Amino acid sequence: MKTRGISILGSTGSIGRNTLRVVESLGDEFLVVALGAGRNVELLAEQCARYQPELVSVGTEECAELLRVELKRIDAAPPRVTIGEAGLVEVATHEGAGCVVSAAVGAVGLVPTLRAVEAGRRVALANKESLVIAGELMTRAAERSGAEILPVDSEHNALHQCLRGERREEVRRLVLTASGGPFRTGTREEMERASVEEAMRHPTWQMGAKITIDSATLMNKGLEVIEAQWLFGFGADEIEIVVHPESVVHSMIELIDGSVIAQLGATDMRHAIQYALTYPERRTSALAPLDLARLGALHFEPPDPERFPCIALAYRAMRAGGTAPAALNAANETAVAAFLDRRIRLTDIPRVIARVLDAHAARGVTDLDTVIAADAEARQHAGEVIAELSSAKEPARSLPKATHAD
Amino acid sequence: MKTRGISILGSTGSIGRNTLRVVESLGDEFLVVALGAGRNVELLAEQCARYQPELVSVGTEECAELLRVELKRIDAAPPRVTIGEAGLVEVATHEGAGCVVSAAVGAVGLVPTLRAVEAGRRVALANKESLVIAGELMTRAAERSGAEILPVDSEHNALHQCLRGERREEVRRLVLTASGGPFRTGTREEMERASVEEAMRHPTWQMGAKITIDSATLMNKGLEVIEAQWLFGFGADEIEIVVHPESVVHSMIELIDGSVIAQLGATDMRHAIQYALTYPERRTSALAPLDLARLGALHFEPPDPERFPCIALAYRAMRAGGTAPAALNAANETAVAAFLDRRIRLTDIPRVIARVLDAHAARGVTDLDTVIAADAEARQHAGEVIAELSSAKEPARSLPKATHAD
Numbered sequence: 001m002k003t004r005g006i007s008i009l010g011s012t013g014s015i016g017r018n019t020l021r022v023v024e025s026l027g028d029e030f031l032v033v034a035l036g037a038g039r040n041v042e043l044l045a046e047q048c049a050r051y052q053p054e055l056v057s058v059g060t061e062e063c064a065e066l067l068r069v070e071l072k073r074i075d076a077a078p079p080r081v082t083i084g085e086a087g088l089v090e091v092a093t094h095e096g097a098g099c100v101v102s103a104a105v106g107a108v109g110l111v112p113t114l115r116a117v118e119a120g121r122r123v124a125l126a127n128k129e130s131l132v133i134a135g136e137l138m139t140r141a142a143e144r145s146g147a148e149i150l151p152v153d154s155e156h157n158a159l160h161q162c163l164r165g166e167r168r169e170e171v172r173r174l175v176l177t178a179s180g181g182p183f184r185t186g187t188r189e190e191m192e193r194a195s196v197e198e199a200m201r202h203p204t205w206q207m208g209a210k211i212t213i214d215s216a217t218l219m220n221k222g223l224e225v226i227e228a229q230w231l232f233g234f235g236a237d238e239i240e241i242v243v244h245p246e247s248v249v250h251s252m253i254e255l256i257d258g259s260v261i262a263q264l265g266a267t268d269m270r271h272a273i274q275y276a277l278t279y280p281e282r283r284t285s286a287l288a289p290l291d292l293a294r295l296g297a298l299h300f301e302p303p304d305p306e307r308f309p310c311i312a313l314a315y316r317a318m319r320a321g322g323t324a325p326a327a328l329n330a331a332n333e334t335a336v337a338a339f340l341d342r343r344i345r346l347t348d349i350p351r352v353i354a355r356v357l358d359a360h361a362a363r364g365v366t367d368l369d370t371v372i373a374a375d376a377e378a379r380q381h382a383g384e385v386i387a388e389l390s391s392a393k394e395p396a397r398s399l400p401k402a403t404h405a406d
Numbered sequence: 407m408k409t410r411g412i413s414i415l416g417s418t419g420s421i422g423r424n425t426l427r428v429v430e431s432l433g434d435e436f437l438v439v440a441l442g443a444g445r446n447v448e449l450l451a452e453q454c455a456r457y458q459p460e461l462v463s464v465g466t467e468e469c470a471e472l473l474r475v476e477l478k479r480i481d482a483a484p485p486r487v488t489i490g491e492a493g494l495v496e497v498a499t500h501e502g503a504g505c506v507v508s509a510a511v512g513a514v515g516l517v518p519t520l521r522a523v524e525a526g527r528r529v530a531l532a533n534k535e536s537l538v539i540a541g542e543l544m545t546r547a548a549e550r551s552g553a554e555i556l557p558v559d560s561e562h563n564a565l566h567q568c569l570r571g572e573r574r575e576e577v578r579r580l581v582l583t584a585s586g587g588p589f590r591t592g593t594r595e596e597m598e599r600a601s602v603e604e605a606m607r608h609p610t611w612q613m614g615a616k617i618t619i620d621s622a623t624l625m626n627k628g629l630e631v632i633e634a635q636w637l638f639g640f641g642a643d644e645i646e647i648v649v650h651p652e653s654v655v656h657s658m659i660e661l662i663d664g665s666v667i668a669q670l671g672a673t674d675m676r677h678a679i680q681y682a683l684t685y686p687e688r689r690t691s692a693l694a695p696l697d698l699a700r701l702g703a704l705h706f707e708p709p710d711p712e713r714f715p716c717i718a719l720a721y722r723a724m725r726a727g728g729t730a731p732a733a734l735n736a737a738n739e740t741a742v743a744a745f746l747d748r749r750i751r752l753t754d755i756p757r758v759i760a761r762v763l764d765a766h767a768a769r770g771v772t773d774l775d776t777v778i779a780a781d782a783e784a785r786q787h788a789g790e791v792i793a794e795l796s797s798a799k800e801p802a803r804s805l806p807k808a809t810h811a812d
Contacts, residue, residue, distance in 0.1 A: 298703065
């Protein structure tokens with residue numbers, strides 16, 4: 001077996017750390033050649049000591065300095081250190097890396113991921129924002145360079161597995177499953193009052209803060225619908241969402257003859273990561289297999305459009321096309337950050353997005369600049385809406401605070 | 407689209423009738439060239455009038471005569487009429503039929519199915535007995551002739567669909583789902599007392615009498631495990647059974663990386679029949695698609711070896727190999743017939759099979775004669791055990807009778 005070089009964008013995040021565990025479990029198959037991180041210099045230094053990449057990138061010059069100090073402290077050989085977006089692009093296009101795991105969170109992953117695709121790398125994609133924002137550019141670049149985009153999201157990874165033996169024209173629709181998040185059985189009022197801590201209590205998956213809030217509003221599923229559009233070439237009317245609280249069925253496809261193919265598995269991201277790395281082959285995994293008889297029951301229900309308006313907003317942006325999904329994503333990122341800062345309510349997130357979409361005139365996506373301009377514009381508008389909403393609420397002092405009582 | 411000729415063994419049974427509905431729904435794609443039936447002459451005559459096959463076969467000369475009379479009565483053009491096993495073989499090897507649907511019930515389907523395989527036909531196989539009895543001969547014949555065997559059983563059809571995009575060496579195990587039958591939640595005592603009517607009340611599938619009783623004892627699942635061995639090349643330790651009362655997940659495969667691929671669908675045999683006819687292509691079906699959100703929940707539990715000893719008997723015969731599965735099948739067919747005749751109890755069925763297997767010295771399967779001899783021997787022994795059990799019970803007059811009270 002030939003050893004393959006691998007780069008990881010976002011190595012200190014949840015997907016990044018799990019990728020390194022998968023790489024270790026696969027023995028000599030992969031060699032870590034480059035790591036990109038943001039500000040978690042301490043963990044990055046540990047990763048450098050353990051995996052000895054040739055190249056790393058961090059967010060700022062200050063982080064780079066801290067990394068050098070930390071590497072000296074733990075007596076680790078220093079790799080070449082780069083910074084900022086240019087640094088991430090270097091990591092993403094390192095010539096020793098045939099495979100790039102794109103797991104930086106949010107829009108910061110966009111340019112490096114696009115460069116990896118343009119360079120013809122296999123891209124194991126966890127950064128769904130890059131497809132949501134610039135799916136058209138990404139898809140076109142992959143067609144030109146021959147890059148394979150393998151999704152690491154459990155849902156899209158499941159769809160990729162379900163679609164393996166099938167022809168596109170014989171697939172009627174994709175069905176994305178959603179856990180329903182912590183407010184699946186909650187009321188509209190409970191969601192209005194929800195604290196950051198309550199919104200962070202995801203029932204089945206352990207993930208980062210941004211994606212966990214997206215799971216609470218179901219915007220995560222909305223973004224995934226847009227992602228699925230670009231990954232697999234299906235339209236808004238061909239992609240559905242079903243709520244499945246156990247998160248065991250990771251997603252499904254329905255064929256034109258009525259047959260449904262589903263992929264099931266344990267809720268451990270390492271399954272999807274390993275699949276994306278080793279595809280088209282599969283490797284033996286020591287992770288515990290699924291035991292359906294022990295689980296007992298799997299439940300399914302339609303998503304509630306009243307309590308989860310983010311889904312309809314995502315479909316709306318998808319149908320509008322062009323820069324609309326980029327505006328949706330930018331507004332959502334800005335609003336989620338404001339919620340995590342306790343400046344707005346959880347239920348303000350869709351309000352912010354709706355206002356931004358109302359004002360956004362979608363333009364065709366011809367180049368990255370168009371997308372970046374739409375992103376910046378939407379962020380600014382979202383910021384204004386957030387300022388308005390949070391100042392309107394200030395006098396009442398009713399914003400939910402952290403609490404130990406549940 | 408080129409019209410393809412099709413023959414049906416067992417055209418008046420449940421699978422046969424559904425096959426004809428599928429053929430009709432597919433327009434000009436298939437042309438019915440030959441039909442084989444047993445004694446249901448009236449329905450066969452109707453089928454002749456509607457589909458105008460060139461050739462039909464019936465059980466006996468008497469049936470042939472009745473068929474001619476019936477055809478005249480309804481003013482239908484008479485096809486060529488053949489009788490008995492030789493007649494079924496003619497139907498199975500009709501040169502105008504590229505595809506043969508093997509749906510005769512029980513061991514009677516064995517020789518005609520084998521001849522169709524030897525003749526290199528696509529065989530859409532619903533007659534599981536032919537693989538259970540003579541899987542080795544059938545598999546070898548298919549290798550030689552290049553015949554494709556496409557399973558019509560919903561479980562094996564599901565496995566075939568799940569395996570489409572996968573490599574054999576990357577599949578860890580097959581998981582067959584079982585509805586659990588009418589006694590899934592019953593007690594051992596209720597099974598001892600069960601009437602034929604109670605045993606015939608299958609919760610999810612409408613099927614013939616023999617297979618419905620097999621579903622009540624779970625022998626159906628045991629036979630399917632043996633069938634799966636031959637269809638897909640998996641051993642006894644690589645095939646498992648999970649009880650799934652809704653029968654929505656038709657079966658699953660587990661890959662070496664821990665991923666599970668499942669096929670789901672409505673409980674309508676026409677899905678599997680159509681798949682077997684049109685494979686590797688799929689055709690649009692007007693049947694209602696699966697609606698998981700409406701179903702709400704799917705349940706899974708391990709099968710209970712105490713109440714369903716037929717499963718262990720099937721694994722035992724499979725591990726013994728050679729003629730043991732033929733003996734198992736013969737003993738089961740004989741015992742099921744005796745139960746339907748109200749000569750023995752439902753729970754006597756596994757007792758009869760165990761006694762026959764205890765006495766059976768498994769021989770290697772080199773030719774059809776060996777299999778047929780083992781079948782005959784097991785039937786005779788089963789008959790003796792049944793006579794013993796039923797005479798022992800005669801004085802008590804405790805055998806369950808048909809009843810309108812439930």
